[in-house]
Amino acid sequence: MEIINLKPTEIKKDFWWVGAIDWDLRDFHGYETEKGSTYNAYLVKGNNKVALFDTVKAEHTDTLISNIKQIIEPDRIDYIISNHSEMDHTGALPEILKIVKPEKLLCSRKGAETLQLHFHRDDWPLEIVDKETVLDLGGKTVQFVASPMLHWPESMVSYIPEDAVLISNDIFGQHYASSERFDDEVDQGELHRQAAKYYANIFLPVSSGMGKFLDKLENQKLKLDFLAVDHGLIWRKDIDGIIEKYRFWSSQKTVPKAVIVYDTMWGSTAKMARAIADGLIGNGVSIMVFDLHHNHRSDIITEALDARAIILGSSVLNKNILPKMADFVTYMKGLSPANKIGAAFASYGWNDVATKQLNEIMEGLKFEIVDSGVAAKYVPSEDDLNKCRELGKNIRKAILA
Numbered sequence: 001m002e003i004i005n006l007k008p009t010e011i012k013k014d015f016w017w018v019g020a021i022d023w024d025l026r027d028f029h030g031y032e033t034e035k036g037s038t039y040n041a042y043l044v045k046g047n048n049k050v051a052l053f054d055t056v057k058a059e060h061t062d063t064l065i066s067n068i069k070q071i072i073e074p075d076r077i078d079y080i081i082s083n084h085s086e087m088d089h090t091g092a093l094p095e096i097l098k099i100v101k102p103e104k105l106l107c108s109r110k111g112a113e114t115l116q117l118h119f120h121r122d123d124w125p126l127e128i129v130d131k132e133t134v135l136d137l138g139g140k141t142v143q144f145v146a147s148p149m150l151h152w153p154e155s156m157v158s159y160i161p162e163d164a165v166l167i168s169n170d171i172f173g174q175h176y177a178s179s180e181r182f183d184d185e186v187d188q189g190e191l192h193r194q195a196a197k198y199y200a201n202i203f204l205p206v207s208s209g210m211g212k213f214l215d216k217l218e219n220q221k222l223k224l225d226f227l228a229v230d231h232g233l234i235w236r237k238d239i240d241g242i243i244e245k246y247r248f249w250s251s252q253k254t255v256p257k258a259v260i261v262y263d264t265m266w267g268s269t270a271k272m273a274r275a276i277a278d279g280l281i282g283n284g285v286s287i288m289v290f291d292l293h294h295n296h297r298s299d300i301i302t303e304a305l306d307a308r309a310i311i312l313g314s315s316v317l318n319k320n321i322l323p324k325m326a327d328f329v330t331y332m333k334g335l336s337p338a339n340k341i342g343a344a345f346a347s348y349g350w351n352d353v354a355t356k357q358l359n360e361i362m363e364g365l366k367f368e369i370v371d372s373g374v375a376a377k378y379v380p381s382e383d384d385l386n387k388c389r390e391l392g393k394n395i396r397k398a399i400l401a
């Protein structure tokens, strides 16, 4: 891949960002990444030893090597630390190991297993680290904090106390390609939207573990000047703000908001969605309405993150919900949002199977179902639409209860 030669960025003295920017990424296993992404790697020089934290996606290997070479010859690196085995951070490892020939490749116990299962190499100089390990670089030390299932079993983060930098792996990241490197250098609305999108699409299913990890960080009273994330902008200004947001998101608390999601065949389910929205709106409840023909699952989940209610509607096709709704609910089931109110609506020709299927899915996610929902035969009558408005009012009452 052609190298876009952005210079490495020195975060603290002898602490460099040497990653790669992926301007073109638009899909990250089903998550639409409209702003691209970055794969952040960090080079840290101590008085005696040099360490590289994480690598980049395989096709950006040349950029990583080029960035390292602007600071130091790659074979001067003594240690490579792998905080997370997913291939956006380890794709470059085989090539980097060949060039660097490090003394040690450090990772968690699970990380050793996961790297082996990815790369099937028994000649790599793997060494397992844990919370007791202190890696001395000379004037800088590295500590390791396990972050299991955030979001893979082997995940860990690295902390350099002398620089007050936490290399936080995917945690606090955003898929956000930018020529800027720090949180205070970009549009704040976009930054926080991308951070919320990242949380909703990556960390939502492991929220309880995230809460425990945040407690652990707080208990360790780490001084934090930088949260050096593995994707997107490095936090240096709004560290408290992003930790506070992670606290809120991981608690799965909600705001008075309803997200109405539907797919429609001939416009009948769309009419019902609008009637439910009419009944729902007001009294401080905010609503968002998403037609699955025009909205991506990952954007809808981002809006659902703090919503109290998720309302699902679909026409019936061949004894099933429509394919785009099936896609959405499959994605939502994987992310398993908690603490939600739900309701279903459908238009059908001969059998209403859609409200039943949608209610079953929401019950499986332990949604509080407001009522059995509204189904209209073919095109909704005024009476059907009034039932939808009534359902909207009942959802609002449940949200405000």
Ligand code: FEO
Residues within 6 Å of the ligand: 084, 086, 087, 088, 089, 151, 170, 230, 231
């Ligand atoms: Fe950025 Fe879980 O990889």
